Amino acid sequence: MEHYNMNLTLKVWRQSSKQDSGRFETYPVKNISSEMSFLEMFDVLNEELIRDGKDPIAFDHDCREGICGMCSMVIDGKPHGPWKANTVCQLHMRAYNDGDTIVIEPWRANAFPVLKDLVVDRSSFDRIIQAGGYISVNTGNAVDANALPIEKDKADASFAAAACIGCGACVAACKNSSAMLFLSAKVSHLALLPQGSPERKTRVMNMVAQMDKEGFGGCTNTGACEATCPKEISLSNIARLNQEYLLASLTSE
Amino acid sequence: MLDAKIPSGPLEQKWGNYKGHCKLVNPANKRKIEVIIVGTGLAGASAAASLGELGYKVKAFCFQDSPRRAHSIAAQGGINAAKNYQNDGDSIYRLFYDTIKGGDYRAREGNVHRLAEVSANIIDQCVAQGVPFAREYGGLLSNRSFGGTQVQRTFYAAGQTGQQLLIGAYQALERQVALGNVKMYTRHEMLEIVKIDGKARGIICRNLINGELERHFGHAVLLCSGGYGNVFYLSTNAMGCNTTAIWKSHKAGAYFGNPCFTQIHPTCIPVSGDHQSKLTLMSESLRNDGRIWVPKKQGDNRKPGDIPEDERDYYLERRYPAFGNLVPRDVASRAAKERCDAGYGVGSSKQAVYLDYAVAIERYGKIEAGKQGKENVSAEEIIAMGKDVVKEKYGNLFDMYEKITGENPYEVPMRIYPAVHYTMGGLWVDYELMTTIPGLYCLGEANFSDHGANRLGASALMQGLADGYFVVPYTIGNYLADDIRTASIPTSHPAFEAAENAVKERINTMMSIKGSQTVESLHKRLGKIMWDKCGMARNAEGLKKAIAEIQQLKKEFWSDLKIPGGINEMNPELDKAGRVADFIELGELMCLDALNREESCGGHFREEHQTEEGEALRHDDKFMYVAAWEYKADHEWQLHKEVLEYEEVKPSQRSYK
Incomplete structure (x- = not known):
C-alpha cells in the first residue's frame, strides 16, 4: 500500500468541564502520515498544543487495539468514524485525503454527560450491569466445566453477543439515545446459556428498569446502533430482549 | 534472609496442607475488615469479587472509566488448564513441568505447582459465570495448542479470550457492588501507600x-x-498501563523481584514510523497454523508471492524440528531478531519476518472438501473453503491486521516482528502473595512469582485468575485472622497526613518546573534507551551506558518538564507525568538487575553468555536465585537473594529441537 502525507483541518469540540457549555475550535494539522492511527494524529496535535502553551484535547483511549471500549469520538457525525465494524483507535489516516476537514465531537447523550472535551461519563453502563448483568455464582461453586454440554450454535450466538465492548457508540448513534443494543447484548449473552436460566426473568426486568432510570431513550427500531457497532452486535438481540421482557412480564408473579 | 514461606512436605501436598492449616476469619469478623484492591483486571476483579463474596468490605480502584477496560481485556489466545479433556497426556504435573521449563528454571516450584493445581477450577468457575468458551459440535469445550507445550490444554473464545474472562470477572465484581460488598472507585489512581507500625x-x-x-x-x-x-x-x-502503584510500594519497602525479566513477544505488527504510539500483538495461537519464514537470499526485495518455495527459509522449523513454529516466545523472538540482524528481514523497514497462512488455508480447504464429500474441487474452491475456516478461527485477528496495515492477510503473508509484551518481574511476594511489607499483597502480572524468566503463552490469564479467585481468598485470611481486633484507623492519622503531603509536594514540584520538554518526548527517549540496551539482547557495556543515560534523563525530567493545565482538574498530561517519573526510576533498576545477572535465561539474553548455537546459557551455580531488590535511596539498591531449590525438577539446558 502506498503511503502519503496530508494536511488537514480539524474542528474539535472543546469543553473545559461538565458545567461549561462548550464550543468547536479549529486546528490545522500538517504532515500527517497515512500510516498513523486517528488517535496518533491527536497525539501529534496535542504535542503541538502543549509546546505552544495551550491546553491539549482530552480524549478517552487505552488499549488502542479495538477491544477495551474506552475510545469514543463522533467523527463527521459517525461514532467511531467512517469505517465499518471499527473503533476510533483502529481507524487509520489512509481513510482521509490531503485537504480534508474533519469534525470531531464527544458521544452525545443525557446519560453520558461530558466531563471534558471528548471525554464522557459512561458509569450508567456499569449501573445497568449491576442491576442484573451477571450470573449469581460465588467462587468455588462451580461443577466440572464439561458437565453441562451446550449446543455449539447457542454458545457461538452467546459469544457473538458477549463480544460487546461497552463503548456506547450505539447510544451515540441513536436519535433517541437508547441503550437497547448494549442491554440486549448482555441479556442475550446470558439468556442463551443454560447457566443464565435461573435469573432470566429478574435479570431482564431489573436491567430495563435501570436503563430507564438512567435517562436513556426508547428504541424505535431504526438500526443506527447496529450499523455503528464496532463489534457488529446484531439487531436481533433487541428482538430477543423484547421477547425476554414480554415473557418475564407475562409470567412473573 | 528472605523467607518465601513455602509449606513443607511433598510438592503435590503443599497447597492442600496449607489450606488445611491456615487461619480463618469468621463471617462476623469479616464484615468488620476492610480490604483495598488497586487495579481491576483479571487479578483485581476476581479478588474483589471473591473477597466481597466472603463478606469482607472491599474498596476497589482503577484509573480507567470502568473496571471492564483493564488491559487483561486485550489478551487474545487463551487460558491454560490441566483438564486433559483431549486425552493427550496432560496432567497437573505436566502443566507444572512445562511452566517451570518454559520459565528456564527461574520460578518457584511450590507456586507453580499450586498454579497448575487450581487451573482446572478456573475453567469451571468461568463456565459457571457464563464465559462463552469455544465449543465442539458435541457441546463440549474445545482446546487449541500453544507455544512451549506438546499437549492441547488451551481454552479460548475466538481471539478474545481475555475479554470474555474479564467480562466474567467484571460481572462478578459488579454483582458485589450491587450487593454493597464492594465499593468501586473508577478514574482513581493510587499514588502512595500508607504504612502504620510497619x-x-x-x-x-x-x-x-x-x-x-x-x-x-x-x-x-x-x-x-x-x-x-x-x-x-x-x-x-x-496506553495507561503503568508501574506507579508497585513502584511507590517498592520505594516504601516492598522488594522488587527480577525486574529485568521482560517478555518480548515474537508476533507483533511491526513499527510503521516515529508517530507509533503502541504496538499490536497478533496472538501466539496464529503460530499453530501459520508458518514463519524469511527469504534465503539477503535483501531480497521480491514480493512474498514471487519467492518460490525452495528460496524460503522456514527458520524455526529448520532450527527446532520438534517444536517448529511453536517454540516458546523468547526463543522465537530471538530467532526473528537473528535473521533480521543478519540481513534477511522483509518489508520496507527490513525489521520483519513473514507469518504465512497459505499452507494452512489449503490444508483446511481440503479437509472441508473432504467433510462435504466433494470430489474434483478446483484449487480456487479449496482456497475459498480454507479461508472460511481460517476466518472462523482467527477472523478478528486478521481483520485487525488489515485495519492497521492496509494489507489483506488472507492474500499476502503477514509481516511480524517481536515487541515488548509482558513483564515476568514484579514485586517480590512469598507463597501467600504477600510482599515484604506486611499486609501488602501483590497479584497477577504485578508480582514476580510464577513465570520465571519466560512466561508460556496462555499462562498470564491463568495466573491472574488463580491469584484472585483461588489463592488470595485463603492466604489473606491467614494474615487478617490476627487483625480482627484492629478497629478501622481514621484517615486523620498522621501517617495518612504525611503520605498525602508527600504526594501533594511531588505534584506541585512537577507542575512548577515549567520547562520545555513534554512528558511524551521524555518517555519516548526512555523507551529507546531501554529497547536498545535492555531489550532482546543485553551486554555489560550497553547496560552501564543505559544507566548513565537514564540518570541524565531523570535530571532533565525534574528540571525541564513541561506540563500544561492545572492540578485540580482533569489533566491527562499530569497523570502521565507521574507515571513516566516512576518508569524512569524503574528503568534504572531493570538495567542494574540485567547487569547483575551474568547469565542468559529465558527472556533475559546476555550476549556474553550464549551457547555455540546462540541459545541462552544459564549459570545455575551462580544465579539459581530470585534477585529481590531493596530500595535504599536515589540510584541505590541492595540485592537480596532468594535461592531457588528444585526438589522435583532437575534443571537442564532447555531444548526444543
Whole structure:
C-alpha cells in the first residue's frame, strides 16, 4: 500500500468541564502520515498544543487495539468514524485525503454527560450491569466445566453477543439515545446459556428498569446502533430482549 | 534472609496442607475488615469479587472509566488448564513441568505447582459465570495448542479470550457492588501507600476527574495493577498501563523481584514510523497454523508471492524440528531478531519476518472438501473453503491486521516482528502473595512469582485468575485472622497526613518546573534507551551506558518538564507525568538487575553468555536465585537473594529441537 502525507483541518469540540457549555475550535494539522492511527494524529496535535502553551484535547483511549471500549469520538457525525465494524483507535489516516476537514465531537447523550472535551461519563453502563448483568455464582461453586454440554450454535450466538465492548457508540448513534443494543447484548449473552436460566426473568426486568432510570431513550427500531457497532452486535438481540421482557412480564408473579 | 514461606512436605501436598492449616476469619469478623484492591483486571476483579463474596468490605480502584477496560481485556489466545479433556497426556504435573521449563528454571516450584493445581477450577468457575468458551459440535469445550507445550490444554473464545474472562470477572465484581460488598472507585489512581507500625494500612489516590487527593484505609492492601512493559514506551500494553502503584510500594519497602525479566513477544505488527504510539500483538495461537519464514537470499526485495518455495527459509522449523513454529516466545523472538540482524528481514523497514497462512488455508480447504464429500474441487474452491475456516478461527485477528496495515492477510503473508509484551518481574511476594511489607499483597502480572524468566503463552490469564479467585481468598485470611481486633484507623492519622503531603509536594514540584520538554518526548527517549540496551539482547557495556543515560534523563525530567493545565482538574498530561517519573526510576533498576545477572535465561539474553548455537546459557551455580531488590535511596539498591531449590525438577539446558 502506498503511503502519503496530508494536511488537514480539524474542528474539535472543546469543553473545559461538565458545567461549561462548550464550543468547536479549529486546528490545522500538517504532515500527517497515512500510516498513523486517528488517535496518533491527536497525539501529534496535542504535542503541538502543549509546546505552544495551550491546553491539549482530552480524549478517552487505552488499549488502542479495538477491544477495551474506552475510545469514543463522533467523527463527521459517525461514532467511531467512517469505517465499518471499527473503533476510533483502529481507524487509520489512509481513510482521509490531503485537504480534508474533519469534525470531531464527544458521544452525545443525557446519560453520558461530558466531563471534558471528548471525554464522557459512561458509569450508567456499569449501573445497568449491576442491576442484573451477571450470573449469581460465588467462587468455588462451580461443577466440572464439561458437565453441562451446550449446543455449539447457542454458545457461538452467546459469544457473538458477549463480544460487546461497552463503548456506547450505539447510544451515540441513536436519535433517541437508547441503550437497547448494549442491554440486549448482555441479556442475550446470558439468556442463551443454560447457566443464565435461573435469573432470566429478574435479570431482564431489573436491567430495563435501570436503563430507564438512567435517562436513556426508547428504541424505535431504526438500526443506527447496529450499523455503528464496532463489534457488529446484531439487531436481533433487541428482538430477543423484547421477547425476554414480554415473557418475564407475562409470567412473573 | 528472605523467607518465601513455602509449606513443607511433598510438592503435590503443599497447597492442600496449607489450606488445611491456615487461619480463618469468621463471617462476623469479616464484615468488620476492610480490604483495598488497586487495579481491576483479571487479578483485581476476581479478588474483589471473591473477597466481597466472603463478606469482607472491599474498596476497589482503577484509573480507567470502568473496571471492564483493564488491559487483561486485550489478551487474545487463551487460558491454560490441566483438564486433559483431549486425552493427550496432560496432567497437573505436566502443566507444572512445562511452566517451570518454559520459565528456564527461574520460578518457584511450590507456586507453580499450586498454579497448575487450581487451573482446572478456573475453567469451571468461568463456565459457571457464563464465559462463552469455544465449543465442539458435541457441546463440549474445545482446546487449541500453544507455544512451549506438546499437549492441547488451551481454552479460548475466538481471539478474545481475555475479554470474555474479564467480562466474567467484571460481572462478578459488579454483582458485589450491587450487593454493597464492594465499593468501586473508577478514574482513581493510587499514588502512595500508607504504612502504620510497619504494616500496609491504606492508600492515597487522586481522583482523575477533579484532581482531588483522597485517603483510604484498609486492613490490607492488594496491588493488582498489572505489568510495566510501558517502560519501553512502545509495547503491546495499553496506553495507561503503568508501574506507579508497585513502584511507590517498592520505594516504601516492598522488594522488587527480577525486574529485568521482560517478555518480548515474537508476533507483533511491526513499527510503521516515529508517530507509533503502541504496538499490536497478533496472538501466539496464529503460530499453530501459520508458518514463519524469511527469504534465503539477503535483501531480497521480491514480493512474498514471487519467492518460490525452495528460496524460503522456514527458520524455526529448520532450527527446532520438534517444536517448529511453536517454540516458546523468547526463543522465537530471538530467532526473528537473528535473521533480521543478519540481513534477511522483509518489508520496507527490513525489521520483519513473514507469518504465512497459505499452507494452512489449503490444508483446511481440503479437509472441508473432504467433510462435504466433494470430489474434483478446483484449487480456487479449496482456497475459498480454507479461508472460511481460517476466518472462523482467527477472523478478528486478521481483520485487525488489515485495519492497521492496509494489507489483506488472507492474500499476502503477514509481516511480524517481536515487541515488548509482558513483564515476568514484579514485586517480590512469598507463597501467600504477600510482599515484604506486611499486609501488602501483590497479584497477577504485578508480582514476580510464577513465570520465571519466560512466561508460556496462555499462562498470564491463568495466573491472574488463580491469584484472585483461588489463592488470595485463603492466604489473606491467614494474615487478617490476627487483625480482627484492629478497629478501622481514621484517615486523620498522621501517617495518612504525611503520605498525602508527600504526594501533594511531588505534584506541585512537577507542575512548577515549567520547562520545555513534554512528558511524551521524555518517555519516548526512555523507551529507546531501554529497547536498545535492555531489550532482546543485553551486554555489560550497553547496560552501564543505559544507566548513565537514564540518570541524565531523570535530571532533565525534574528540571525541564513541561506540563500544561492545572492540578485540580482533569489533566491527562499530569497523570502521565507521574507515571513516566516512576518508569524512569524503574528503568534504572531493570538495567542494574540485567547487569547483575551474568547469565542468559529465558527472556533475559546476555550476549556474553550464549551457547555455540546462540541459545541462552544459564549459570545455575551462580544465579539459581530470585534477585529481590531493596530500595535504599536515589540510584541505590541492595540485592537480596532468594535461592531457588528444585526438589522435583532437575534443571537442564532447555531444548526444543
